[in-house]
Amino acid sequence: MNKSGRFTGIFFILPSFIGVLIFVLLPFLDVVRRSFTSVVAGEWVGLKNYQVIFGNGAFQLAAVNTLKFLLICMPILIGLSLSVSVCLDKQAKFGHMLKSVYLVPMAVPVASIVIIWRVLFHKQGIISGLIGIFGLDAVDWMNSKYAFWVLVLSYVWKNAGYNIVLWMAGLAAIPDSIYEAAKMDGAGGWQIFCKITLPNLGKVAYTITILSLLNSFKVFREAYLVAGDYPHDSMYLLQHLFNNWYRELSLDKLSAAAVIVAIVITLIVLQLGRLFYEEEPRNKRQRRRFRSS
């Protein structure tokens, strides 16, 4: 592309970039500055705000819960959606219809979900009634340690369809010829899945991990509308804490925490990318080895 092409490109992205600068990037620099100053006098306090939040009990609770939530809900969602996709992949007729059904929860507004959740997870609710059939005692789901699992469930319910669509796109992209070759070599179903299907899904796996992470932050909406500012301790997430600090105008703590979370997310995005890209060549080698053996 010639020199004028450069300016044309900048011209096309400029309106969007200016908006991003004004509404996010520049004010974020101000947040970084604030994270090193005190909230009232605005004087330089060095790393004090960071020390304060790391020593803060609410921050520790929220950070541990958020991390625990991510580590539990993401593998469940990713694993479940992968197994459903593998099953759906071979069902041409039902496959498309069922895929649509799985996507429906994506369109259900949070406020509607909240009503359903109240009815399902009330102490005398439908779920308690169901387990009552098996002689188990009623559980007050939202006000006990199970609240965390209700959150995991609602995350999986909402995002399974999204991930199934992605996995199926990944599965469809694997050429049939590789499967044929493996079958000719006498590979069994499970062997084919481990040695051909999985390695070939590397790139899709990267995307799905990133998007599952992105969507996991949105679970706060349900959590907040169902349980408010101070839910059961087991589901008190970083988002609750940020929200409460914002309301209390603890801008010093809020800005330090925002900087930390921003750094963590940036590192995760960059790291995940590297992880999956580096694995690519190894997978190709494996495939070759499998074929030659």
Add this chain to the structure above:
Amino acid sequence: MKRKLIIILLMILAGLICYPIIFLISGSFMSGQELQANLKPLLTDYTDAYIAGGLIPIFPTLKNYVEILMDSPEFFVMFWNSVKLTVPIMGCQLLVGVPAAWGFAKYEFPLKKTIFMIYIILMMMPFQVTMLSNYLILDKLNLINTHLSVILPAGFSTFSVFIMYRFFSDIPKEIIEAAKIDGAGALQVFRYLALPIGSAGIISAMVLSFLECWNLIEQPMTFLSDQSKWPLSLYLPEISPGTAGTAFAASIIGLIPAILIFLAGQDYLERGIMASAVKE
């Protein structure tokens, strides 16, 4: 045999996924007494029974809908507020997002990779991280407690740029080169090639973006202190003995636009989801 078993399992899963929605729909058609009887444990301190999860109204009625549509002016205000937020946000995303996606997809310029990476990282940030940044600038511009405080930051969303970028990247270079040889300028290429060929991508991005806008929770809650400006996504009806029916009906009315867009744009939605995958 194994195949049939798998299909049955998948069907059961689909049923479980849809059960809550069907329950909500059927509840919205139940009469006050019927719903009250079903939800008795939720409405009172009654603990000898469980909430009934029945799906078929004994005496179907439209009374709940009539009530919410006739007697609840605040419901209309909120519905209208949702429209007043959603339409400008999507308009803004089209106006600045489409050219940006085209610029990233088909032009080379200094720092392009870095800027695009920043876009991807920003699209990953939960609202709470940028909440304070947004607040600081919106406060400076005196926009707090106006609809613009929700519209402007969302209008410059980098997620829709990313989705459209994926579709634009798939347009072969040869077509553009051919148009240029025929004397088309950059704007003409954009108007007569990019827009029509990339329209699927634009629609996909807009379907995803609609579902997002119709569901805004944190932004209006944080930046709009005046509840009369709140959108429908924040309409949380009380489930009390007298109002359970209208609560169900209200949540169904909020659901309708999203489901309509979902049904009409389902292929685009799927393509949009696929485009959100990082391929390079």
